[in-house]
Amino acid sequence: MTDARAASSASRLAGSIIPGAGHLAAGRAARGLTFLLPWLACASVAVGARHRIAAMPATGSLDDRIAVVTLGFLLVAIWVGAAFDLRSPPRVPGPGDSQWLIAARHFNRNRLAVAGSWLILALYAAMLLAPLLSPWDPIAQANISQTTFLPPSGQHLFGTDRLGRDIFSRVLYGSRISLTIGFVATAISVTLGTLLGAMAGYAGGRVDSVIMRFTDLVLSFPRLVLLILIVALFDRSLLVLILVLGLTQWPTTTRIVRGDVLSLREREFVQAAIALGYRTPRILFRHVIPNVLAPVIVSATLGIGNTIVLEAGLSFLGLGPPPPAPTWGGIVNDGGSSLINAWWVATFPGLTIVLVVLAFNLVGDGLRDALDPRLR
Amino acid sequence: MNGDSPHTNHEGVASPPAPEADRGLLAVDNLTTRFATDRGIATAVDGVSFHVDAGETLGLVGESGCGKSVTSLSLLRLIAKPGEIDAAGSVRFKGRDLLTLSEAAMRAVRGNDIAMIFQEPMTSLNPVYPVGEQIAEAIRLHRRLGRKEAWTRAVEMLRLVGIPSPDQRAHDYPHQLSGGQRQRVMIAMALSCDPDLLIADEPTTALDVTIQAQILELLADLRARLGMAMILITHDLGVVADVCDRVAVMYAGQIVEEATTDDIFDNPGHPYTQGLLKAIPRIDAASESLAVIPGQVPSPTAWPGGCRFHPRCPFAWELCAAEPPPLFQIGPWHRSRCWLEKHPERRSPAAPDGTVTAGES
Numbered sequence: 001m002t003d004a005r006a007a008s009s010a011s012r013l014a015g016s017i018i019p020g021a022g023h024l025a026a027g028r029a030a031r032g033l034t035f036l037l038p039w040l041a042c043a044s045v046a047v048g049a050r051h052r053i054a055a056m057p058a059t060g061s062l063d064d065r066i067a068v069v070t071l072g073f074l075l076v077a078i079w080v081g082a083a084f085d086l087r088s089p090p091r092v093p094g095p096g097d098s099q100w101l102i103a104a105r106h107f108n109r110n111r112l113a114v115a116g117s118w119l120i121l122a123l124y125a126a127m128l129l130a131p132l133l134s135p136w137d138p139i140a141q142a143n144i145s146q147t148t149f150l151p152p153s154g155q156h157l158f159g160t161d162r163l164g165r166d167i168f169s170r171v172l173y174g175s176r177i178s179l180t181i182g183f184v185a186t187a188i189s190v191t192l193g194t195l196l197g198a199m200a201g202y203a204g205g206r207v208d209s210v211i212m213r214f215t216d217l218v219l220s221f222p223r224l225v226l227l228i229l230i231v232a233l234f235d236r237s238l239l240v241l242i243l244v245l246g247l248t249q250w251p252t253t254t255r256i257v258r259g260d261v262l263s264l265r266e267r268e269f270v271q272a273a274i275a276l277g278y279r280t281p282r283i284l285f286r287h288v289i290p291n292v293l294a295p296v297i298v299s300a301t302l303g304i305g306n307t308i309v310l311e312a313g314l315s316f317l318g319l320g321p322p323p324p325a326p327t328w329g330g331i332v333n334d335g336g337s338s339l340i341n342a343w344w345v346a347t348f349p350g351l352t353i354v355l356v357v358l359a360f361n362l363v364g365d366g367l368r369d370a371l372d373p374r375l376r
Numbered sequence: 377m378n379g380d381s382p383h384t385n386h387e388g389v390a391s392p393p394a395p396e397a398d399r400g401l402l403a404v405d406n407l408t409t410r411f412a413t414d415r416g417i418a419t420a421v422d423g424v425s426f427h428v429d430a431g432e433t434l435g436l437v438g439e440s441g442c443g444k445s446v447t448s449l450s451l452l453r454l455i456a457k458p459g460e461i462d463a464a465g466s467v468r469f470k471g472r473d474l475l476t477l478s479e480a481a482m483r484a485v486r487g488n489d490i491a492m493i494f495q496e497p498m499t500s501l502n503p504v505y506p507v508g509e510q511i512a513e514a515i516r517l518h519r520r521l522g523r524k525e526a527w528t529r530a531v532e533m534l535r536l537v538g539i540p541s542p543d544q545r546a547h548d549y550p551h552q553l554s555g556g557q558r559q560r561v562m563i564a565m566a567l568s569c570d571p572d573l574l575i576a577d578e579p580t581t582a583l584d585v586t587i588q589a590q591i592l593e594l595l596a597d598l599r600a601r602l603g604m605a606m607i608l609i610t611h612d613l614g615v616v617a618d619v620c621d622r623v624a625v626m627y628a629g630q631i632v633e634e635a636t637t638d639d640i641f642d643n644p645g646h647p648y649t650q651g652l653l654k655a656i657p658r659i660d661a662a663s664e665s666l667a668v669i670p671g672q673v674p675s676p677t678a679w680p681g682g683c684r685f686h687p688r689c690p691f692a693w694e695l696c697a698a699e700p701p702p703l704f705q706i707g708p709w710h711r712s713r714c715w716l717e718k719h720p721e722r723r724s725p726a727a728p729d730g731t732v733t734a735g736e737s
Contacts (some may be wrong), residue, residue, distance in 0.1 A: 275486055
């Protein structure tokens with residue numbers, strides 16, 4: 001008894017100094033590492049970029065400030081999270097668990113999906129921390145005569161391009177455009193798709209017909225052609241791209257949601273809600289939509305991957321954000337012409353796209369398995 | 377509670393009932409509900425009239441497809457789009473005609489004055505919220521209570537319906553409860569706002585037999601304790617015998633017989649009621665096969681002419697096919713929609729065999 005208490009106070013002490021160390025001391029290695037490794041990564045970024053951080057108050061742009069704040073937040077959040085997790089007893093599976101908790105447990109058993117979600121988290125963190133992580137300026141051209149088409153090395157991890165710019169830095173900054181577009185456009189399309197689908201499925205009749213015929217109309221357009229047309233008509237700003245991608249992707253979500261709502265509407269808890277005198281908006285938002293969130297989350301995750309590919313495609317065709325802004329598709333396009341004598345230019349951003357989309361698909365599949373009771 | 381109700385001592389009271397519209401807590405007059413289907417207009421409920429007094433339990437009995445559920449849904453105006461309630465009828469509840477209320481006023485009635493519990497407890501709770509939260513939500517909607525008070529009352533309601541350790545069960549999700557417990561939760565939710573009338577649509581059909589008895593007992597007990605009226609919809613006459621004061625038997629969208637529970641069992645007037653009673657399994661006649669009513673309930677798009685039961689009736693003769701019988705008053709609280717009441721000589725045991733006209737159609 002006293003031994004156990006002594007051990008736990010020792011591990012608490014360790015845990016309050018370095019996050020995760022307490023878990024390790026208590027023999028919970030896996031959980032300890034999930035706190036320790038990200039924290040160490042953040043800490044090493046802070047140490048590696050300490051001169052830049054120190055110089056920032058004078059020269060800092062908004063970008064730099066966001067990066068520093070993010071880094072500080074991550075360090076503190078992981079530390080606090082680990083300390084709290086160490087003090088709360090490990091949760092034993094059993095009755096009283098919500099469906100989300102049960103699903104989370106199933107998701108955790110799928111290693112590929114967990115790896116995918118770590119990769120995604122790391123990428124989003126890297127996107128925010130880009131000013132601290134990138135070794136070179138992604139846009140400024142160095143002395144072209146000396147730095148053009150340098151192969152990968154310790155100095156330039158992914159090599160340099162035709163204009164002597166560091167590919168690693170460009171890929172890092174490119175992630176901002178790809179990941180932002182992927183996230184925001186999908187958020188728009190999922191919100192819109194869920195609302196329209198729920199309205200169509202729940203109202204039925206004429207509302208359903210109008211919404212679904214409009215959905216069919218949007219679906220029947222070849223999306224890429226539509227995108228190219230709109231982007232060509234307007235300027236190629238980030239906002240236009242996000243809107244265009246977001247406003248053309250909702251039909252799939254709408255169809256999924258509408259189908260589910262059609263069957264939910266006949267379930268007796270919806271009837272019971274009406275019989276209890278609930279208003280339609282309350283029934284829709286509190287009782288119907290939460291029950292269709294599982295397929296929506298899956299389709300959103302897969303949708304982000306899709307959108308990133310599409311954005312890369314547009315950038316590859318030269319319809320993305322205009323140069324010199326680095327985009328993954330744009331860099332691949334740049335390197336395409338020099339693939340034979342400088343393979344690294346197109347290869348690394350290409351691999352990044354593959355990896356990111358793969359990660360989103362793995363997570364999406366994992367979520368589908370975890371959220372669907374029939375697949376557990 | 378029932379001491380002052382006229383129905384418990386009906387032998388002594390001889391005055392015939394007053395017109396439906398003037399009476400009781402709920403007075404349904406000439407309720408008609410139609411559905412526009414591909415095969416024509418389906419008149420699922422056709423001119424139904426009945427009443428429920430405060431504190432009384434009315435059983436609504438009949439085979440599947442004869443309009444019991446549509447009747448109960450029509451009372452709360454829960455009929456969805458292709459269906460329509462005829463404006464000629466009326467549903468007077470505490471003096472107000474529910475059929476003419478605005479949708480907002482109707483919402484205030486639902487759950488608050490008239491509550492309903494459904495047949496299938498497996499799907500009648502929302503799977504994504506703990507049950508206590510669902511009860512509290514219903515309470516907060518109709519009573520202006522804070523979150524905490526509503527939760528406390530939800531736990532109280534769970535205790536009232538006999539859920540063990542209710543303060544813990546309130547945090548449970550529906551999938552963690554058994555069917556019987558879920559039905560108890562549904563009852564708790566329906567009763568959480570002290571309704572004057574509870575409509576129970578086959579509340580025990582989906583439960584196994586031992587649980588059925590418990591739930592019925594609970595309903596009867598709560599009804600007596602809270603003094604509310606109840607409409608119990610069922611196809612099980614055994615259930616009726618246990619809990620109901622009066623019974624209305626429905627067939628093909630109409631009420632064919634209405635009487636006190638004692639009268640229905642001792643002295644059934646309508647051949648359909650007699651058929652239902654014969655179809656109850658009996659312990660003392662275990663070896664014989666059960667009596668059945670031949671044929672099935674006709675389609676609501678094409679009710680038979682004349683008496684709607686005549687194609688399946690062992691007593692039917694020409695008059696039955698030619699002219700629809702009215703509801704005959706055959707006792708102070710007993711009415712039957714059958715020509716036999718006017719031609720009692722046809723009821724003689726020899727008559728059926730010779731005069732069956734269309735037993736199979």
